[in-house]
Amino acid sequence: MRAVWRTAEYLIRTGWRFWHVGLCKALALLQAAWVAFSQPIPANCGQLLTQLLLCGSLAVAGACLAHHWLVSSLFYPLGPSATIATVCGLLVFLGLGLVPPARCLFALSVPTLGTEQGRRLLLSWSTATLAVTVVPNVLANMGAAGQVLRCVTEGSLESLLNTTHQLHTASRALSPTSPVGSQGLTFQVQGNGSIFRLHMLRVTQQVLEDFSGVESLAQLAALATQRVVTGLLMLGLLVDSAWYLHCYLTDLCFDNIYATRQLAHQLEEARATHLLASPPAWLLRATWPRLSQGELLSCLLRLGPLTLLLMATAVTVATDHVAFLLAQAAVDWAQKLPVVPITLTVKYDAAYTVLGFVPFLFNQPPVENPFLSTHNSFQWELRFTSPSCPLLPAQRPPLVAPLAAGVLQLLACSTVLLETYARRLRHTIAASFFTAQEARRVHHLHARLQRRYDKHRRQQLPLGTSSFSQHLGLPASTQRR
Numbered sequence: 001m002r003a004v005w006r007t008a009e010y011l012i013r014t015g016w017r018f019w020h021v022g023l024c025k026a027l028a029l030l031q032a033a034w035v036a037f038s039q040p041i042p043a044n045c046g047q048l049l050t051q052l053l054l055c056g057s058l059a060v061a062g063a064c065l066a067h068h069w070l071v072s073s074l075f076y077p078l079g080p081s082a083t084i085a086t087v088c089g090l091l092v093f094l095g096l097g098l099v100p101p102a103r104c105l106f107a108l109s110v111p112t113l114g115t116e117q118g119r120r121l122l123l124s125w126s127t128a129t130l131a132v133t134v135v136p137n138v139l140a141n142m143g144a145a146g147q148v149l150r151c152v153t154e155g156s157l158e159s160l161l162n163t164t165h166q167l168h169t170a171s172r173a174l175s176p177t178s179p180v181g182s183q184g185l186t187f188q189v190q191g192n193g194s195i196f197r198l199h200m201l202r203v204t205q206q207v208l209e210d211f212s213g214v215e216s217l218a219q220l221a222a223l224a225t226q227r228v229v230t231g232l233l234m235l236g237l238l239v240d241s242a243w244y245l246h247c248y249l250t251d252l253c254f255d256n257i258y259a260t261r262q263l264a265h266q267l268e269e270a271r272a273t274h275l276l277a278s279p280p281a282w283l284l285r286a287t288w289p290r291l292s293q294g295e296l297l298s299c300l301l302r303l304g305p306l307t308l309l310l311m312a313t314a315v316t317v318a319t320d321h322v323a324f325l326l327a328q329a330a331v332d333w334a335q336k337l338p339v340v341p342i343t344l345t346v347k348y349d350a351a352y353t354v355l356g357f358v359p360f361l362f363n364q365p366p367v368e369n370p371f372l373s374t375h376n377s378f379q380w381e382l383r384f385t386s387p388s389c390p391l392l393p394a395q396r397p398p399l400v401a402p403l404a405a406g407v408l409q410l411l412a413c414s415t416v417l418l419e420t421y422a423r424r425l426r427h428t429i430a431a432s433f434f435t436a437q438e439a440r441r442v443h444h445l446h447a448r449l450q451r452r453y454d455k456h457r458r459q460q461l462p463l464g465t466s467s468f469s470q471h472l473g474l475p476a477s478t479q480r481r
Contacts, residue, residue, distance in 0.1 A: 037107075038432040040100040055096040058106070063089030075223060101245065104433040108241040111429065114415045114422030117240045121233040122415070123309070126408035128230070130313065132223060133401035134320050141320075141327035144392040148330040151389035152337075159382045163342070169378065248430045249437055252444040255427055259285050262431075263442050275449040283449075284424070302416045310409055313402075320397045327394035334391055340382040347375050 033050055042048035067085035070076040076084075095102040112118055247254040259276065267273050276283075385391070415422070431438040 034432070037103060038429075040433075052097060055093055055103075058096060059089045059093035062092050100433065104430065105238070105241050105245060107429045107433075108244060108426055109237055111422040111425040112237055112241050112244070114418045114425075115240070116419070117233070117237050118422075119412045119415045121230075121237060122408045122412040124229045124233055126313070126405040126412070128225065129401050129405045129408070130316055131225070133398050134316055137395050137397060138320050138323045140395045141323040144327040144394050145330045147389075147392045148327075148334045151334060151385045151391060154386040154389050155384045158386055159384065162380055163382070167344075244426060245430060248427075249434065252441050255423070256441050256445050257282050257284055258424065258427055259283055260431070260442065262438065263445060266442055266446055270446070272446070272450065275446075275453050280449075280452060299416050299419075303413060306409065306413045306416065310406075310413075313405060313409060317397070317402045320402075324394055324397050331391050331394055334385055337384040342380055342382060344378040345376070346378070349374075 033054060036042065036047040036050040037054050039047055039051070042051055063085045066088050067081050070081040070084060071078060092106075096106060113121070244255075259279065264273075264276070267275060
């Protein structure tokens with residue numbers, strides 16, 4: 001038993017050692033790749049090759065994502081989508097490879113997705129996905145229910161007119177056999193049945209065309225809105241990243257509230273670590289994972305509207321499922337309506353008697369002489385749905401689109417909590433690309449902390465001197481001097 005435990009312990013330690021070594025090597029490789037990517041001018045051929053490889057990989061990935069986005073989300077044709085994606089890939093490769101600020105701008109756009117601008121982009125994608133897939137599906141199911149109404153109305157009218165026609169035929173079959181001047185069976189329909197039938201068909205067809213027009217208009221409006229809003233938000237994402245980079249390079253006070261390792265090292269060299277003994281409330285530790293109470297309260301307040309949006313999405317998806325169930329029930333009910341066969345048998349026998357009172361006097365039945373005997377049979381069917389009216393199938397609710405919309409909205413909710421870390425990451429990325437500017441910003445922050453410390457010390461010094469003089473028993477006039 002001990003041997004088994006020792007073997008298991010040895011295997012666990014070996015596996016942990018290999019995992020730790022592999023993780024350290026992977027982190028070192030990623031760090032070296034990031035250093036090469038953030039260098040304005042590569043220091044050697046290895047960094048140049050790494051930089052070109054990273055720029056090419058990002059360009060290919062961006063072109064593939066752009067092509068997939070244009071085809072699947074914005075419904076552009078394959079040819080123009082491939083051309084636009086290829087041109088975008090080439091422009092991205094040239095921009096990343098030749099312009100270092102473009103690499104910084106591209107890197108800054110990733111954490112910018114975790115800010116308010118990225119949250120708007122995610123919410124627009126989510127809303128557009130629901131508008132393009134779920135809303136037309138609801139309208140299609142309502143159209144299927146309307147088609148059931150049309151078919152039932154048309155079939156009932158046809159059956160009613162057919163029954164009227166058969167009864168009229170039966171009445172006419174009896175009329176010619178009647179003698180002249182006698183009263184026969186007549187059946188007459190008030191009004192024109194064909195005109196009434198055409199009017200009802202026209203009304204139901206107009207209802208279906210209205211549903212189809214609303215569905216097409218909703219699809220076109222949602223698609224156009226998605227294209228415009230997505231383009232504007234992507235442009236806003238790049239503009240936000242460019243604005244941050246501009247302010248970082250031109251304003252030393254902009255987003256300069258982080259206690260970085262470079263600041264701690266500079267304070268140690270200047271023997272001024274006491275400046276961080278009681279740091280101000282606005283100073284944040286760049287590597288500190290905890291959020292302040294103000295940041296948590298702000299996150300909770302911003303989660304309220306997103307929660308309402310999630311509830312609205314759930315209601316929309318539930319409406320889609322309810323519309324599908326109703327349409328499916330209506331179609332199944334219409335398909336199961338039975339065909340009722342009807343058989344009308346008309347038997348007409350006429351006879352006459354001559355001197356019928358004579359047999360009656362002898363208590364005998366009168367002798368009947370047959371005059372006319374007619375036997376007719378009429379058959380038809382009652383159909384509650386018209387054979388010429390096809391039933392539309394109920395459209396099943398899509399599963400991928402609501403899940404994608406929900407995931408996008410959950411990501412938007414997570415950006416509320418990750419916005420602080422995204423801002424810190426933006427500062428770290430900008431500092432990696434522009435080390436000289438970061439050194440000036442650290443020096444400015446050092447001077448700001450020193451001024452705060454000196455001001456706080458001057459405010460405490462008179463209080464300390466007054467208390468010391470009172471302790472020695474000096475008069476107030478001497479204290480004021």
